[in-house]
Amino acid sequence: MAIDYKTAIAIIAVAAVCTFATRLFPFALFSKSETIPKSVQYLGKVLPPAVIATLVIYCLKDVNLSQFPSGIAELISIALVVGVHAWKKNTLLSIGLGTACYMILIRTVFA
Amino acid sequence: MIMKKTLKFAFQKSLPVLFGYLFLGSAFGIMLQQEGYNFVWALFCSIFIYAGSGQFLLVSLLSGGATLYVTALMTLLINSRHIFYGLSFLDKFKKMRQMYPYMIFSLTDETYSVLCSCSAIGGIDENKALFFIALFDHLYWIAGSVLGSLMGQYLPFDFAGIEFSMTALFVVIFVEQWKSFKSHIPAVVGLVSATVFLLLLGANNFILPSLIVTVTVLMLCKNKVMEKVGGET
Incomplete structure (x- = not known):
């Protein structure tokens, strides 16, 4: 631990409160x-497909396009x-x- | 009887999150352990903060000894996308009475996605089902982070790539909504906006501008979307 435990607890508490604040905001x-x-009401209805699409891209944000295998x-x-x-x-299938496909690919073809 | 069916329904709905959360959670536990914080710290972080990317950020804040202002600012920024999630559950969560605060607290990316894709079936208590999905997801996350910090380096198998199960979950829900939603405009707007802003601004700064533009565009083509979606709004 680089810092004393009281500071660490304070940092964790602030992170907890701020995380909750972002979720609480619309409510x-x-x-x-x-x-x-x-x-x-309209936004509440149409945002889910838009947000899910955004989250798919969010999952791919660290793919490096300029370097092989660039997200293949x-x-x-x-x-x-x-x-x-x-x-x-x-869903589970x-x-x-x-x-499984991804885990195999990054170990074999794109290792 | 209803309770049993409700629990079963909630467990099945939460199952896709199980593996992802166990392993992402344990990745957090391992990172925290390496900074010198044992499983008790991981346990409390995962109970009280409960945010994937937020907790990974926390590890670097702790190791760098960040000030509380920096902690607050960075946490607000990294979680800013959450301010849009509640809009789809304003009425639904309110009706859940004593569960209302917990539902707001536990609205992570994954729980939000599962709840969005959740249409109730007969013979279950819908409010309780939503609550148990949220609670199960939270428990997976807590279990993962504690296991990670306890077992850390002793894992018998290299799990690299397991985090793709979260990507796959979002893709599955995307496909389902693509089929069931009568207008494809919201999905396309979200996809294009996120891609453009990711390329323009890079991995760390794109999501908030992207969501703001998405909301703006969706407001601008409200009539066109509502024509297809229908309803009283």
């Missing part, structure tokens, strides 16, 4: 209003997940096969 913003504004293992594995899921519609 606090609209807690008083009896009915939620129509535009916010990720791309192949994602294609497999999409294909298997469109075909079998079994799609995730399991995709992850």
